[in-house]
Amino acid sequence: MTHHFNDLDAAVDHLLAQLPTAMHVAAPLGLGKPHRLLNALYARVEGDPARPLHLYTALSLDPPSPGQGLKARFVRPFLARHFGDDFPRLAYVQAMKRDALPAHVEVEEFYLQSGALLDSSQTQRRYASLNYTHVAAALAHRRTDMIVQKVARAPGGDRLSFSCNTDLTQDTVDAHLARGLPRPLMVAEVDPHLPWLGGSAVAPAGFFDVVIDPPAPHPRPFGLPRQPVDDADYAIGLYASTLVRDGGTLQIGIGALADALCHALVLRHTDNARYRQVLAALDPDLEDHPAVRESGGLGPFEIGLYGCSEMINEGFKRLVETGVIRRKVVDDPALMQRLADGTANLGDHARLERDGEYLHGAFYLGSPDFYAWLRDLPDEQRHAIGMRRIGTVNQIHGNDEALQRLQRHDARFFNSCMMATALGAAVSDALEDGRVVSGVGGQYNFVAMAHALPGARSVLLLRAVREAHGRTDSNxxxxxxxxxxxxxxxxxxxxxxxIADMRYASDEDCVIAMAGITDARYRDGLLEHARAARKLRAGFQVPARWERNTPQRLGAALAPFRTDGTLPDYPLGSDFTAVEQRLVRALAWLQAGTARPAGKLQVIVRALRGSGQDDAEALARMGLDAPRGAGAWLEARLLRLALAQTARPA
Structure with missing residues (x-):
């Protein structure tokens, strides 16, 4: 019997009566986390040591802090507009940031909001390093008592959809039952803003023991602000796009690098001549790169791609809209085999067109525009998107492996990392001292799957250099x-x-491949380390083309395409207004220029001399059109200078 509640307090009363004194609760990552219910539960137990709470989750999304100074002037109005004044920040996250969780409350996450909790001892101590596909079994090992999840309700009906998070819930229930454990109490919080997705995302009838319809107003779902894409990001996306084979399978991550890759794939398909012009400016020899010849291509997508990614995001929206993602698959091994053999008949093709899906994911996350797209999809497109379990999307073993091999041919798995070593190891989730930046998530799953699937490749994307606190280092x-x-x-x-192709390569060949994509400022030091470790021959000569590896040369190569709009700042749309986009550029310039004391002094001197731009709209947006006080007056001068330095031609 399913219990229904409209009042959160009454729902919490009921849940506490059903649960053991020490509660072990799980919640999905990201958008599927029911913030209002979790806050009500936390408020009830926070001051009651007799009710210990162990919460297992991941990616507890929290809007950014406004900060101080110019940053606060920019961020505060944006936060109010983008998230809404009523957005329910997770109370336990605010406590974790201050290391203020009470002793009887523990929060264990297997993936963190990137960089947000580096300084939280409570978070770092309770982080669980798990492959995404291992989480369900880990939750069964911990004997979870309750799973809480946001769901969508069918328009005009009672059916519930896992919607944004089909990833772990059903796998976790199955893992409990496989161990002979009681089924966790299943609790759904209905969110009327959450897009309805049917098919495999629909929850079985009676799956949830408790369904909560909280009263209005209903806060809007967490929207990821779309970030600008710079020259380095675009270069990475363009290089990566040449490794994708028409008719293949695509998995991508999230962030500016993924946005750049998606834009490059769209450009390749919709304006191939221009795409080739950009590639030629970037690297005249790229078409002859062995990895491009053997694994990729430069032509438009005549067949199209099948998307199979743990996360569906903004980039997939654009790829579907432009026809890059359109290769359909069905869960029928015999039919898929006939398609692979070229023996499929007209009936097979008709069924593929009618029942096939061209995009599979386990969770989704994106901007408000992305959620609106999902909500308003025509039925034909909605039926072509299938939400699946993480155990299905992120691996092939343990499932119908023969079917998935047929569906996922020529797979390209694109993920990001922070650093890579010259011998091929990737640093993606944590720092050298062990502090976790984010988590492993599904990265290892996709890397391993690339080695298990014939014709598949794992491509890890990284920026060659990083800048922090006024210092620049090689990645x-x-x-x-x-x-x-x-x-x-x-x-x-x-x-x-x-591109550094290192599969099956010897150590010396790996060193040479990675040195070939290293920023020229750091190349010689890397090669000296390799020689000292006996990994590089003494007589190795640096190829002349490596001298092109500088930010200056890269900027010059892409400048015409940045100016004419081929490579826009926000390729997938922006959550910032036009004036805010100017301010984002200006504030980024100011942050970089003042990172070191000497640079900060120089910038201040230039600002005091009055070299700046009178952008009245931008100054008004920052509340600095009529500054009051010495501090505000200096901020206005600094902003005028930054706007002048980053102004674009009309």
Whole structure:
């Protein structure tokens, strides 16, 4: 029997009466987390040591902090508009950031909002390093008592959809039952803003023991602000796009690198001549790169791609809209085999067109525009998107492996990492001292799957350099004290300077490949480490083309395409207004220029001299059109200087 509640307090009363004194509760990652219910539960137990709470989850999304100074002037109005004043920040996250969780409350996450909790001892101590596909079994090992999840309700009906998170819930229930454990109490919080997705996303009848319809107003779902894409990001996306084979399978991550890759794939398909012009400016020899010849292509997508990714995001929306994602699959091994053999008949093709799906995912996350797209999809497109369990999307073993091999041919798995070593290990989730930045998530799953599927490739994307606190360092390291992906699983690395194909390569060949995509400022030091370790011959000569690996040369190569709009700042749309986009550029310039004390002094002196731009709209947006006080007056001068330095031609 399903119990229904409209009042959160009454629902919590009921749940506490059903649960043991020490509660073990699980909640989905990201958008599927019911913030209002979790906050009501936390408020009830926070001050009651007699009711210990153990919460297992991941990616507890929290809007950014406004900060201070110019940042606060920009961020505060944006947060109010983008998230809404009534967005329910998770109370336990606010406590974790202050290391203020009470002793009887523990929160264990297997994936963190990137960089947000580096300084939280409580978070770092309770982080669980798990492959995404291992989480359901881990939750059964912990004997979860209750799972709480946001759901969508069918328009005009009673059916419930897992919607944004089909990833772990059913797998977790099955894992409990397989161990002979009681089925966790299943609790759904209905969100009227959550897009309805049918098919495999529909919850079985009676699956949830408790269904809560909280009263209005209903806060809008967490929207990820879309970030600008810079020259390095675009170069990475363009190089990566040449490794995709028409008719293949695509998995991508999230962030500016994924946005750049999706834009490059769309450009390749919709304006192939222009795409080739950009590639030629970037690297005149790219078409002859062995990895491009053997694994990729430069032509439009005549067959189209099948998307199979743990996360469906903004980029997939654009790929579907432009026809890049359109290769359909069905869960019928015999039919898929006939398609592979070229023996499919007209009836097979008719069934594929009628019942096939061209995009599979386990959860989705994106901007408000992305959620609106999902809500308003025509039925034909909605039926072509299938939400699946993480155990299905992120691996082939343990499922109908023969079917998935047929569906996922020529797969390209694109994920990001922070650093890579010259011998092929990847650093994606944590720092050298062990502090976790984000998590492993599904990265290892996809890397391993690339080695298990014939014709598949794992491509790890990284920026060649990083800038922090006024320092610039190479992200291509000789060695690092932590690795997420071991070097024996090395495959392809891509940064803004090119492609390093390292599958099956010897150590010396790996060193040469990675040095070839290293920023020229750090190349010689890397090679010296390799020689000292006996991994590089003494007489190795640096190819002349490696001298092109500089930010200046990259910027010059892409400048015409940045100016004419071929490579826009926000390729997938922006959550910022036009004036805010100008301010984002200006504030980024100001942050970089003032990172070091000497640079900060120089910038202040220039600002005081009055070299700036009178952008009245931008100054008004920041509340600095009529500054009051010395501090505000200086901020206005600094902003005027930054706007002048980052102004674009009309």
């Amino acid at each position: 291509v390291r000789w060695n690092y004290g932590h690795a997420t992906i071991p070097r024996h699983l090395r495959d392809v690395y891509v940064d803004e300077y090119g």
